[in-house]
Amino acid sequence: MDQEAVPRGQATLSPVETIISFRFLMSFQPRSSGILLHPTSLPGRYGIGDIGPNAYQFVDFLRDSHQQLWQILPLGPTGFGNSPYLSYSAFAGNPLLISPDMLAETGLLTAKDLDKIPTLPTDMVDFDRVRELKTPLFLKAFQNFRKQEPSDLHREFDEFCGQKSYWLDDYAFFMALKDAQDGASWHTWDDEISRRKPEAMKKWQEKLSEEIFFHKYLQFTFNRQWANLKRYANEQGIQIFGDLAIYVAHDSADVWSHPEIFCLDGETGEAALMAGVPPDYFSESGQLWGNPVYNWDRLQQNGFDWWVHRIQSMLDYVDLIRIDHFRGLESFWAVPQGETTAMNGEWVNAPGEDLFHTIEEKLGRLPIIAEDLGIITPEVEALRDKFELPGMKVLHFAFDSGRDNPYLPYNYTSPNWVVYTGTHDNDTTVGWFNNRSLKQQAHVTRYLGYLGEVLNDGIHWDMIRLALSSVANQAIFPLQDVLGLGSEAKMNKPSTAEGNWAWRCEPGLLTDEIGDRLKFWTDTYGRAPR
Incomplete structure (x- = not known):
């Protein structure tokens, strides 16, 4: 993928249109496949993947290889550790994904502004250096926006601020306050502002009015760029498959502005009960x-x-929503304040059924997929099945027990599943296979139908074919598996706070040969667009 410009749309689909497009996909094209790739992992010259030209070219790769789904991780602005699952907002977009090239196309930056971009790593994201690079560019674009005569862009901005005020006002204020407090967590701020006392709120809003405006501008720009990319993807027959993190970060605009809906310590503002999971496959x-x-x-x-x-x-x-840690909507693991591991928690019931009934009453039946991995009880399965939500099958989990393993494709009881080779929490398929014992490797290869050496295509293509050939309606594979990369390309190592989320696809790795091979096997197993 290079830096050439491609055609771009100007608007996004409405929620109603999204639901209709999803039902069309599921009703008339039940077998489909796609790739898991977070936008930060795209190539690009700014040290991080973004939603500029390379994102459009990735959509073209998906289209040309007959994929119909692009799965991403949560899009929110990230804090410590850069995890998309610990965002400063459950509603906002990550400003680091804003494309300077697209800002230049709108005239808010010039070619000269982008001439002296320092050389940053192409194989991983150095988030601190990316912030140092992009923030001055965004400030300059903002200043140019402020100087412009009133235009259609300003009208769009005003409309955006009005439509999104229910979350945007608190988020922009929170981020401005956080900058003014040198990044400190909200519960350590002065009591008057951490508890949102009216006089303090008014004083700080006046003091930080320009900074609040800037954060609103960043959200407007992200939403505008993302809407254009999504529209382009939809026009190419690609559905965006998003990820909704069930929990929000403690240090977030959501918890600061709505403390009453979270279990907090009334004196300190810290989490009185913390989320997590008990010992499992990952830890x-x-x-x-x-x-x-x-x-x-x-x-x-x-x-x-x-x-x-x-x-x-x-x-x-x-277009589609995967609810991460779906089981937490039936019952959740609650760990008391002060614990340093998740071992000493307890399961607490959650009103998931009432929640989904309410969502259906107010929004209609929605394109939701349940991430039902980990410790799953009959009650969790009943909640999933009551609302006919597709669940997940991960092939990496299929070979560590007997013939009744529920992740083995011949045990899929219906097509209402999304099957993965692995997820962002797994090793890559090549890394997973190489780290197994010879006996464990033989167990995999026997199932795949051959003995001895892995076929010339590599274990990653064997597992991709296994996913594609399954009865599951949707098949997804991380881009690292399509490329045949090893453990060095892992996206995340669960239960570790640092060193994650940094992997990037280097320029030139997505070749025509790989696209043609993916297209061939997608067509072979009946998952091509009709």
Whole structure:
């Protein structure tokens, strides 16, 4: 993928149009496939993938290889550790994904502004250096925007601010305050502003009016660029498959502005009950995420309004929604304040059925997929099946037990699944296979139908073919598997705070030969567009 410009749309689909397009896809094209790739992993000269020209070229690659789905991770602005699952907002977009090239196309930056871009790594994201590079460019574009005579762009901005005020006002204020507090977490701010006392709110809003305006501008720019990319993808027959992190970060605009819907310590503002999971496949001591769990009683009393707004807002960004850690909507693992691992928690019931009934009543039946991995009980399965939500099957999990393993394709009881070779939390397929013992490798290759050496295509293509050939309606594979990359290309190592989310696809790796091979196997197993 190079830097050539490609045609771009000017608007996004409405939520109603999104739902209709999803139903068309599911009703008339039930077998489809796609690639998991977060936009930060795209190539590009700014040290991070963004939603500029290379994103459009990736859409073209998906179209030409007969893929119909582009799955991404959560799009929110990230904080410490750069995890998309610990965002400063459940509604906002990540400004680091804004494309300077697209800003230049609108006249808010000049070619001269982009001439002296320093050389940054192409194989991984150095988030700190990217912020140092992009922030001055965004400030300059903002200043130019402010200087412009009133135009259609300004009218769009005003409309955006009005339509999104229910989350945008608090988010922009939160980010401006956070900058003024040198990045400190909101619960350590002076009591008057951390608890949103009216006099303090008014004083800080006046003091930070320009900074608040800047953060609103960044969100407008992100939304405008993303809407154009999504529209282009939809025009090419590509659906955006988004990821909704069930929890939000403690240090977020959501918790600061709506503390009543989270389980917080009334004196310190810290999480009184923290989210996580008990010991599982990924960690012997469990995973302690640190997010505050929800005060479901208060949410239910309010008609789940915050959740309804969240789902509705996400449909501005994506066509399909995967709810990460779906089981937490039936019952969730709550760890008391002060614990350092997730081992000493307890399961607490959640009103998932009432939540989904409310969402359907207010928004209609939506394109939601359940991430039903980990410790899954009959009650979780019943909630998933009551609302006919597709679940997930991960082939990396299929070979560590007997013939009744539910991840083995011959055990799929219906086509209502999304099958993956692996996810962002897994090793790459090549890394996964190479790290297995010889006996474990033989177990995999026997199932795949041959003995001895892996076929010339490589284990990654064998597993991709296995996913494509399954009865599951949708098949997804990380781009690292399409490229046949090893463990060095892992996106995330669960239960580790640093060194994740940095992998990037280097320029030139997505060749015509790879696209043609993917197209051939996609066609062979009946997943091509009709």
